[in-house]
Amino acid sequence: MMNDVFPASRNAARARLAQFIPGAGQNYAFGRNTDPGPGQPSAVSKLSPYLRYRMITEQEAAQAVLEQHSLPAAEKFIQEILWRTYWKGWLEMRPSVWTQFQEERDRQRDSFPNARAIRNAEAGQTGIEGFDDWARELVETGYLHNHARMWFASIWIFTLRLPWALGADFFLRHLVDADAASNTLSWRWVAGLQTAGKTYLATTDNIARYTNGRFAPKGLATTAVIPPDLTVANPRPIPFAAQWDRQKPALLLVTPDDLNPESLFAPSASIKAAFIAADASTLWGDNARGFVATASRDAAERVNTAFQCPTDILDTLNVETLITQAKQAGAEQIITAYAPVGPVADLFAKFSPRLEQEGITLVQTRRSWDEKFWPHATKGFFPFKEKIPKILGEIG
Numbered sequence: 478m479m480n481d482v483f484p485a486s487r488n489a490a491r492a493r494l495a496q497f498i499p500g501a502g503q504n505y506a507f508g509r510n511t512d513p514g515p516g517q518p519s520a521v522s523k524l525s526p527y528l529r530y531r532m533i534t535e536q537e538a539a540q541a542v543l544e545q546h547s548l549p550a551a552e553k554f555i556q557e558i559l560w561r562t563y564w565k566g567w568l569e570m571r572p573s574v575w576t577q578f579q580e581e582r583d584r585q586r587d588s589f590p591n592a593r594a595i596r597n598a599e600a601g602q603t604g605i606e607g608f609d610d611w612a613r614e615l616v617e618t619g620y621l622h623n624h625a626r627m628w629f630a631s632i633w634i635f636t637l638r639l640p641w642a643l644g645a646d647f648f649l650r651h652l653v654d655a656d657a658a659s660n661t662l663s664w665r666w667v668a669g670l671q672t673a674g675k676t677y678l679a680t681t682d683n684i685a686r687y688t689n690g691r692f693a694p695k696g697l698a699t700t701a702v703i704p705p706d707l708t709v710a711n712p713r714p715i716p717f718a719a720q721w722d723r724q725k726p727a728l729l730l731v732t733p734d735d736l737n738p739e740s741l742f743a744p745s746a747s748i749k750a751a752f753i754a755a756d757a758s759t760l761w762g763d764n765a766r767g768f769v770a771t772a773s774r775d776a777a778e779r780v781n782t783a784f785q786c787p788t789d790i791l792d793t794l795n796v797e798t799l800i801t802q803a804k805q806a807g808a809e810q811i812i813t814a815y816a817p818v819g820p821v822a823d824l825f826a827k828f829s830p831r832l833e834q835e836g837i838t839l840v841q842t843r844r845s846w847d848e849k850f851w852p853h854a855t856k857g858f859f860p861f862k863e864k865i866p867k868i869l870g871e872i873g
């Protein structure tokens with residue numbers, strides 16, 4: 478069912494973007510908060526899996542929209558795209574928040590005394606109207622409307638009083654667009670951990686209004702008790718990202734963090750071979766894995782055409798395989814899109830010493846969109862938002 482909603486190809490992504498563009502102005506601004514339910518036409522784009530795996534980039538989506546609408550007219554949509562960029566930049570400067578989330582999730586998995594309450598919530602068996610439907614919708618379709626994600630997280634944390642990290646984990650295991658930054662930081666935001674003291678409390682009226690009266694759950698929490706948090710470390714600078722040496726033979730590595738290398742690297746005779754690593758361990762659930770498996774085959778075809786080099790798919794991202802393949806191709810460097818904080822970056826960090834030993838450089842290249850926007854995610858979204866018009870102008 479999930480693949481019917483999100484066909485995993487770049488052509489499908491482009492078609493969805495093209496179809497959405499006429500409504501990216503007023504229609505989106507007025508309708509984006511309404512969740513009409515699964516399978517119903519809605520004002521949102523449903524581009525998130527394509528953006529998450531960068532089958533289309535934020536820049537490409539923003540540019541296509543701004544060719545048809547002025548920035549003031551499409552402001553809401555551009556801002557939402559940039560929420561994603563903001564979260565990525567924020568986490569990039571505070572990687573310990575991702576580590577702390579994983580530790581908290583594991584701790585709660587082992588020690589939360591009411592495992593049955595978690596099972597019931599995940600199975601949609603709490604008796605709370607709407608919440609139960611969203612739990613099932615998430616598992617079945619791999620997608621939830623943004624407002625439903627907010628209501629669900631709020632009810633999980635404040636009404637059911639379940640650990641936020643286990644709710645975030647449930648989302649990661651089922652969302653097709655599951656993302657370390659957007660998911661963890663949105664759950665923290667709802668819980669009141671992200672913006673000090675600011676929680677998101679779902680109400681019956683708001684749910685009834687924005688589900689077109691489909692749901693009006695009773696008995697929701699009316700006060701928000703903020704869960705405990707660990708100290709968030711001061712932001713580190715965004716790590717340096719190198720450019721590859723075009724004179725030296727290279728192996729191109731494509732990961733689920735960026736399945737669109739043809740818009741990042743120019744074709745070059747130096748690129749001797751390419752590998753698409755559709756590694757399931759870098760993803761959390763079957764919906765995402767199924768999507769990425771198909772999307773990787775699509776990427777392999779594009780890469781082969783664009784770079785005119787032998788292209789293969791790797792089921793696991795393993796450093797010894799990379800070394801063997803690099804040596805076979807005579808490559809001195811492995812070039813890849815910069816991996817933001819998350820499982821691929823964790824693997825790369827482990828690979829580095831071994832690659833160095835073999836004299837192979839791992840070059841992670843960052844897109845100019847991230848390079849320009851990420852350093853501004855030092856504080857809240859509002860100061861970040863003010864920079865948008867200027868940076869968009871610089872990017873062109």
Ligand SMILES: Cc1cc2nc3c(=O)[nH]c(=O)nc-3n(C[C@H](O)[C@H](O)[C@H](O)COP(=O)(O)OP(=O)(O)OC[C@H]3O[C@@H](n4cnc5c(N)ncnc54)[C@H](O)[C@@H]3O)c2cc1C
Binds near residue numbers: 522557660
């Ligand atoms: C608790 C919670 C968990 C979330 N987990 C994820 C996640 O794992 N992965 C993910 O991609 N998004 C996540 N989001 C953000 C948002 O809900 C989805 O990106 C959005 O619903 C996707 O639908 P769309 O493509 O139709 O969005 P549209 O409204 O059409 O927006 C266009 C694009 O902008 C970005 N975007 C929109 N809203 C947000 C937002 N609030 N935060 C960050 N980016 C946004 C997405 O890339 C989206 O595709 C989460 C939100 C909440 C409240």
